[in-house]
Amino acid sequence: MQQHSMLDYIKNVLQNLPTDWLNLTTHRLDIYNEDQAKTEFLNAFETLFKANNADASALHNLPTAYDYIRLGHPLSCVLEWVIANLNGLKAEQVISFSSQVTPILAILRKNLLDNKNTQICYTGHLPECFDADTIQQVYGYHFSLKQVETSDAISEFDGSTIFIGQQEDITQFQINQNSDFCINIHPDFGSIIVANGNDDYISEIQHVRRRETIAMTPINCHLVLNALVNNTSFSSKKENLTDNKTSVLNSISSITGAATKPLVGSSGLSIQYAIMMGLIHDAQDNHKGKAIKFIVPPNCYGGTNDQARRVAACLDHVEIVDLPVDGDNDMVQSIDRVLASIASQDAIPYIIAEIPTNPRVEVPNLEDLKAALSKIRYTPNGEAAVAPVFILDQTFCPNVLFLGEGKILSTVKTISYASGSKFPSGGLCTAGYCVGNSKTEGLMQKIEQHLLLCDNEATNLQYELLAKQLPSMNQRIEDAYQNTREFVNFIKNHLPEAKINFVSEELAEQGFTPSVFSLDLPTKGHTAEEKERYKRALNHKLINLMITKIPDESKYCVSYGQLKGCYWTIPATSTQGTTKEGDKDYIARVALSGNMDLDKHKEVFLEFVNSIS
Template sequence: MATCFSTVRKILDNLPASWVELTTHRLDIYDEEQAKSQFLQQLEVLADTPDYDVKALEALPTAYDYTRLGHPLSCILEWLVAEINQSSAENVITFSSKTMPILAILRKNALSGGATQLYYDTEVSPLIDTERLENIYGYKFQSNKITDIAQIPEHTDATVIFVTQAPYKTPLGAHSNIDATINIHPHSGSTVVIHNTQITDMAKDLQHVRRRETIAMTPINALNVLQEIVNEKTATIEHCHPQELSKVYDCIKDNAGSTVTPLIASSGLSIQYAMMMGLIEDAMTQHPGKAVNLIIPPNCYGGTNDQARRIARLIAIVDIVDLYVDNGQDLVSSLEVVLKETADSDSVPIILAEIPTNPRVEVPDMDKLAAVLTARRKTRTGAVAIAPVFTIDQTFCPNVKLLDQQSVLAKVKTVSYTSGSKFPSGGRCNSGFCTTNDAAKAAQPLIEAHLNLSDNGATANQLNTMAEYMPSMPERITEAYNNTRAFVDHIQHVLPDARINFITHDLAERGFTPSVFSLDLPSTGTTTDEQEESAKLLNIKLIEHMINRQPDDCKHCVSYGQLKGSYWTIPATSTQGTTKENDKDYIVRVAIAPEIDITKLCATFDEFCQNENLS
């Protein structure tokens, strides 16, 4: 144990600043099949060398493609906790939430029909709102307070979880009757240690919950716990002053046009999970016995799709309805079709949409959108159909006031949510937030209840970061749009045959000013398949050229709204990882920041076109 403590101390003495500060990672040095393991394997090799410094640590492969899923510091903490407990790192998983690891096991057993026995020695039950967990999620469990793990009997027909709050540097008490221990940290989250490795897919299923419904322990909190373990340093507990919190609330409401107090979560998917569950509970309460249709574009952000389908798998009354929104399809027309189908079946429609759409950056005719959402429909029996709830991911345009009383959506129950890791924080934290218009404000307390029971609220550090960066967001959005417009105009001039999806000048004048576009380079081939394959290869070559020629300004990663640089990716191999193959987009997706040398970027693009004989 002394050796691993020494290794971690040396790492902390040479800690790369990016391990704490960045929320983006390079996909060109990331292998999803070896997430976490590749990083730790190479870290252990490095630790055996006599000398290593910041540069050597920075050169290690990316552990995860998103910081919220895991990152170098969470991996090191998991490795250290595994060493302390004579386990393996793959069986140790950190969470920012104190309750989600328990809920992850409850979910696994709910789907498999298994029973769960929960034992805890903390002062109060580690679960929040057990009534909702049983009635809305359908979780079944028995909860027991104990004073000693020797009191835990053998259960041959149930998964046994023990929840405690013990010092992280001390080995957890071993007991053959315990399948997994969840050690709650008072300020930083929790860590799961899986003892029974014979339970099928336990680690995999916990990781999937962390990937889709919550986040890993944040970098700053993981760092604090590591310091606590190896250097016996107790970090100063960070707080968010009420004035700073009010500043964040005011910025969110002002940008979205809402009068409703926002809810701020640990990530975009954390807030989306609370939204979906809150709206589903509202549907269950207002329309008992009715089916709930989650209407969602099949090619949108993979996390959104996967999370919605995971919810539908868990809750019997929830179904997924595909909503085709771009690549020749139209949001308004598609909504007309699916809302008629939902009315016919007398179901509750909850729509998840992105405006502009991702990745083809299309904005619908807002008047026609409002008309289709407010149209009165009838069920097959002639009764009035249930009106839809419209949830909008405004990450691309978080400053468009879609929630105010003058909006064309004012009469539609509308919930807006945004990923805080983009423009709101300039990429400095992973939080996400939501608020509603007046028509939907009754749902906000239900969303808050599910956010609370998941313990997925934003950390104090995330809130303070948002308070620092959100006031400058409108200005940064304008600067980034201007840079993107200049780059798009240049590409259109150099390659008039390239297919570019970007906002029109007319829509920009109406306030939609995203700084992301998609690009399909001119392809060769005599058949459609040959042309598609040619375009795929050319798109990959373009990204490789840009990041190799301008490594400081061009990154191969999924990001948007960062403070500086440009971000290049192919949705099909990044954000659409869980999307059906026929719905994947192999186009280039480019996001431009407010701070970048556009002239240099254009010159590098021109160089690629000349090399490939495109211009």
């Protein structure tokens, strides 16, 4: 492939860029094949390249690259494809990160599990946030460091060699036969890693990007590609960052009523990862030798479930304990039972739970929850057991005040976090944030240390978008709830045999006003298998009807809290993708906004009801 013709083509692509490539955080699941993430998109993109077709309509009709931009997106795929061609590589060997540090951690993680040595060679200096001692002591990763003048100075090594380079043009790599991985880092954009003939690492690196951080953002990929094709400087704008950050932190403090400094990460899972590693660090400092138990609902959001288990897989003293919370299981009773068991082991309990739960939208009795978390339990030798830390995912209802002075969880060590891709940003970015009550100040300092160590703080644009959207969040939540309540009541009236999971009017009066409900459609059949098969087909029939009849508003998509429209998904095949099969929910989950044609949605839903009656 001739370099100049490729770059000329990319210049045309950038001129005709679909706006969705820069602005969407989520994409339709009905045009996405997860097992072909990135490859299906790039195969079709290469076909356009060979035909020299950069028309906007052709680009718009390309298959979805990833369903969610935290994992990757069209522009990250294009950037990786370009870099691969410039350096004589396959596109799958190139992976871009918003973080400078996390691709290093991805290699270290795999080598830890494979019991393989790692040496890190670098020119100049390592990223400022790279804390070698903490990475070795808390993450359990093993490596040696070696400063070199160039990649040519790297000698053979019994294990993996990572070469880290710093240069303005992060698209050009110094690939050496003794370098198994080359990473170019950039303070504005993040990093790009090349797996040099180490194909068995590629899926592991991608999975770290999926679970502990995010891909290089669309805006930054766009800036890098423009700099490359126009031969201009590789830099990003930073104006107003301080003002935007101050505005965001003030808004979060005001919305949550929490006493601690808010922390803002590049995604909800970036924040959750910092929480987990910060708590592990604190436990090692203050409860030496004790086992750590992360207590997690087995059917919660798949990212939470998967990430928790991935952390535990790396550390012998960390274990996951299931916490049944939905349906026939009561969250408070489960917590009480699990905490009693952990006290009997003299271990450290960290509870991760969603309120309301996902996808059943259930809220426990909060006074009972507070009592269960506050209860003093004893170890077998009669000493008071380590008190739990409650890690509350309140993404469904980020407006509920749990932590402030005098609030329900103000006296229990509680950290609250939310995915910013939902209501905080209105679906415009992936950033997430967390706050703690006054009892968690020391823990929050550790969490901030690990957020920065992983280079997972929110990006400049994410702060800018949150600064614009957070002030209107609570009003948008109220408007979306009103639409959701009206739609739920409509369904109850016209399809009364369906089971709807949504908050009661009484809970709504207490401030729980989510805009998400789950719909368990009526079924028929002679056996349990026939009934399940019929219901699953009915889910798809409903969703396909909605997105076909109302394509401008109804999407088959995992998100919610958007500024407009309505989103439909089946948790078992989307948000619970890595959850154990027996814990998955094959029901429809519906998320409404405050800006949508509700009457049209009622009309189409009634058409669905009439088609199955």
